Amino acid sequence: MQIEFKKIPANGIHFETSLSEIRFFGEALKTSKTMVKCTGTMEGNLPLVCDRCAESFMLMVNESVEVFASEGLYEDQEGEELLNVIEFFDGSIDIDTMLQSEIEAFKSDYHYCGQCEQLKGE
Numbered sequence: 001m002q003i004e005f006k007k008i009p010a011n012g013i014h015f016e017t018s019l020s021e022i023r024f025f026g027e028a029l030k031t032s033k034t035m036v037k038c039t040g041t042m043e044g045n046l047p048l049v050c051d052r053c054a055e056s057f058m059l060m061v062n063e064s065v066e067v068f069a070s071e072g073l074y075e076d077q078e079g080e081e082l083l084n085v086i087e088f089f090d091g092s093i094d095i096d097t098m099l100q101s102e103i104e105a106f107k108s109d110y111h112y113c114g115q116c117e118q119l120k121g122e
Contacts, residue, residue, distance in 0.1 A: 001095040003028060005071045005088075008036055017095045021045040022061060024099040034071040036093060041065065042102055050113040057113040065102050069093040 001017040008030045015038070016025035026040015043062045050057060068074075068085045076083070086098055 002092040003095065004092050005030075005034070005036065005069075006091070008093075015040070015095050017099055018044070019096065019099050019103065022099065022103060024065070024095065024102070026065070028069075028093065031068075035074075036069045036071075037066070038069060038093075038095075038098065039064075039066050042099070042106070046103070046107070048107065048111045050116050051110045052112050052116040052119070055113050059111060061106065063102075063106065067098055067102065069098065 001015060003013065003015060007013075008028055010030055012027045012029040014025070015028055016023070018024065022042060022044040024040060024042050026038060028036050028038045031037050041062065042065050044060075045058045046061050048057060048059050049055070066084065068083050070085050070087045071091065072087065072089060074085045074087050086101060088094065
């Protein structure tokens with residue numbers, strides 16, 4: 001799903017997309033001429049491998065997501081809070097790419113299957 005930067009109104013626009021069993025939905029709100037804030041929810045089932053026993057399992061995901069889309073190169077301002085920014089260079093925000101990025105970021109954390117979750121901390 002692609003949304004053109006110039007078609008995003010100041011009061012926001014709803015978006016919804018999915019990848020495999022993960023659905024991503026929320027609102028895109030223009031915060032400046034070249035910046036859009038996308039706030040939403042990522043939910044569904046994600047296949048993972050346990051970081052302790054290496055067994056495959058499905059994890060139910062229900063995560064709030066806040067990511068910014070920049071039209072072109074993003075340069076942070078000194079003293080500015082660190083933002084989660086994805087740069088787009090073709091005049092459109094690719095929501096599917098944004099979802100894929102958020103899934104990969106989520107997967108990079110440690111995840112334990114149900115059996116190992118009980119053993120965590122031992």
